[in-house]
Amino acid sequence: MEANLKAEILKILGDQTRLRVAYLLAASKRSLCVCEIVDSLKLPQYQISKSLIMLRRAGLVDVDRNGTWGYYYPKTDQKTNTILFDFVKEYCIGEPFDGDLTELSKRLALRDGGRCVVGFVPEKELQKLIRKKTAAV
Amino acid sequence: MEANLKAEILKILGDQTRLRVAYLLAASKRSLCVCEIVDSLKLPQYQISKSLIMLRRAGLVDVDRNGTWGYYYPKTDQKTNTILFDFVKEYCIGEPFDGDLTELSKRLALRDGGRCVVGFVPEKELQKLIRKKTAAV
């Protein structure tokens, strides 16, 4: 539960999926809904869920729940976490991190009033929904 | 051999021993002899050796050999490595990192002409040797 050792924290980030999730949270300056992360990384939902839980147990992120939706964000109450996230943002350049951010920005375009209002959206439908939404505006 | 994935690198640092070794190399601005690292961390020689080899395979450190002595140093030819070592220096505060640095500075006092001239030195003998050396100067 309490993984306060620095090495334990780095071990958590020493996994491709968890690092991508951490990067997404660090780089996008907002809380992200689980389904948004799933769509951005295009990985099975349970992998994202498990990754988020491990990041949370390590004290790196926290969650705001809104009904069934869960919004995760980086915890910056400790200085070491700030150092860590700054590092992740700077260190994780190139793929797959850039692509993940691109996908995320597309997904974020579907938000309504700053809130995630759709669940899992397959690639194909994403374009349609974005068009519909921008037309509505 | 080629662990260029960012997560793989972080996984290497996600181990207490390897992180301590990496910190020692990052924080002391010089090449360190294997036996100096062994004495500083007070861990079995094979653990240090294995840790150094893994750090080397990950492209984080390199070694200069001088007879049987091996001097390891952080590789800073890639920008990402520089970012990484700067992070490690900043992130690894408190124990055991501080203590390791203290032990190292004691061990470095035994150097002669900037070179390591003694092998493994048990705690007790260290004090004697240091006294002898400072008296000789």
Add this chain to the structure above:
DNA sequence: ACATTGTATGCAAATATGAGCATATAGACA
């Protein structure tokens, strides 16, 4: 009540990792 949806989690098999010890190698030197 029921179905749907977003999210979390238990389980089992495959795989990876770390600790410890013994030993190998190789250079220095008597």
Add this chain to the structure above:
DNA sequence: TGTCTATATGCTCATATTTGCATACAATGT
């Protein structure tokens, strides 16, 4: 040649981790 000494490495066992799947749970809407 033989013996130290510094460092590297092979092997085994215990343990940890990952992966994928199925399913649980909880909130929402009909």
